[in-house]
Amino acid sequence: xxxxxxYIVRHGQTEWNVLGKMQGHQDSPLTxxxxxxxxxxxxxxxxxxxxxxxxxxxxxxxxxxxxxxxGREIPMNLTDNLREMNLxxxxxxxxxxxxxxxPVKYQQYWEEPEVFAADGGETYIxxxxxxxQELKHILNVNxxxxxxxxxxxxxxxxLMTWIEQRSLDTLWDxxxxxxVSLCKIVFDEENKPEVMLHADISHYPETAGMNGx
Numbered sequence: 785x786x787x788x789x790x791y792i793v794r795h796g797q798t799e800w801n802v803l804g805k806m807q808g809h810q811d812s813p814l815t816x817x818x819x820x821x822x823x824x825x826x827x828x829x830x831x832x833x834x835x836x837x838x839x840x841x842x843x844x845x846x847x848x849x850x851x852x853x854x855g856r857e858i859p860m861n862l863t864d865n866l867r868e869m870n871l872x873x874x875x876x877x878x879x880x881x882x883x884x885x886x887p888v889k890y891q892q893y894w895e896e897p898e899v900f901a902a903d904g905g906e907t908y909i910x911x912x913x914x915x916x917q918e919l920k921h922i923l924n925v926n927x928x929x930x931x932x933x934x935x936x937x938x939x940x941x942x943l944m945t946w947i948e949q950r951s952l953d954t955l956w957d958x959x960x961x962x963x964v965s966l967c968k969i970v971f972d973e974e975n976k977p978e979v980m981l982h983a984d985i986s987h988y989p990e991t992a993g994m995n996g997x
Contacts (some may be wrong), residue, residue, distance in 0.1 A: 786928040790919070790973075792943060792967040793934050795840075795848040796821040801963070802886075804878045808905065808937075811843045818844075821964040822851035828966075828987035832961035835860050835929040839882070840866040840924055840936060848964065858932075868936035869911040872904025876909040897955045908952060912942040916978030919943060923975055937961045940983075947977050959983035 788946050796818030800807050801885040814822070829852065841862040849860055874882060882890045892900040897908040915935075922931055935943075940961050945954065947969055961967075968981035 786973055788867060788923055788927055788971045789930040790971065791834075791920070791930070791932045792940055792969070793825065793852070793928045793932065794937055794940050794961050794963055794965055795842075795850070796846045796851070796932060797963040798844050800876075804880065805876055806871050806874045806882070806885070807844075808868050808875040808881070810875045814847050815845055818848070818963060819851060822848045824987045824989065825964050825966060826852040828963075829932075832972070833930055834932050836926060837860065837932045837934065838863060838866065838918070839934040840864075840868070842867050842936070845934045845936065849932070852932065853865065853963070863918055865914045866935040866939060868931065869908065869938040870906040872902040874902045874905065894956055896953070898952045901946070908938070908955070911938060912946065915939045915943055916946055923971060927973075940967065945980075948979060954963045
């Protein structure tokens with residue numbers, strides 16, 4: 785039986801992650817730790833026969849994908865469909881600021897994703913729709929192959945919620961999506977998924993522990 789293996793990875797830690805700023809469609813560079821995180825996963829996957837990489841077109845995701853790929857000649861496809869949820873006027877603001885200035889919407893972001901929408905941004909459902917479309921496309925054109933997807937926290941959460949057939953109100957349930965954490969899903973010939981790994985960080989060195997976040 786021909787199976788398709790999909791790895792889904794969050795980008796490495798960024799400067800705005802450290803500052804607690806919402807990034808969305810805006811961008812910030814990987815930190816030195818974020819670069820190391822990507823290299824750790826690259827080393828862990830070096831023997832895996834990855835056929836292609838699909839990455840969000842945001843710089844932080846592209847850089848992460850390049851570091852994971854390393855010296856291997858793996859084709860890389862950039863797509864806007866895997867970008868983080870557009871957070872509109874929230875982008876560049878910290879969670880602490882938003883909690884005070886927009887407490888209702890901030891609560892909805894975490895606890896009522898089905899109704900949340902930032903001013904000038906996307907809804908969770910809109911983001912899920914484009915991410916689903918991209919994953920379905922990837923599966924359709926890569927049957928029997930092994931594919932690496934590099935994306936963002938919300939997109940990882942939405943795709944895993946969809947794959948596991950959970951309701952949107954469980955979106956922020958554990959596990960936590962650490963930087964460069966790894967999900968592995970195997971799809972059979974009918975594209976029925978089996979989740980093998982969910983937010984795995986076993987490629988982190990033992991010395992990193994949770995300080996790798």
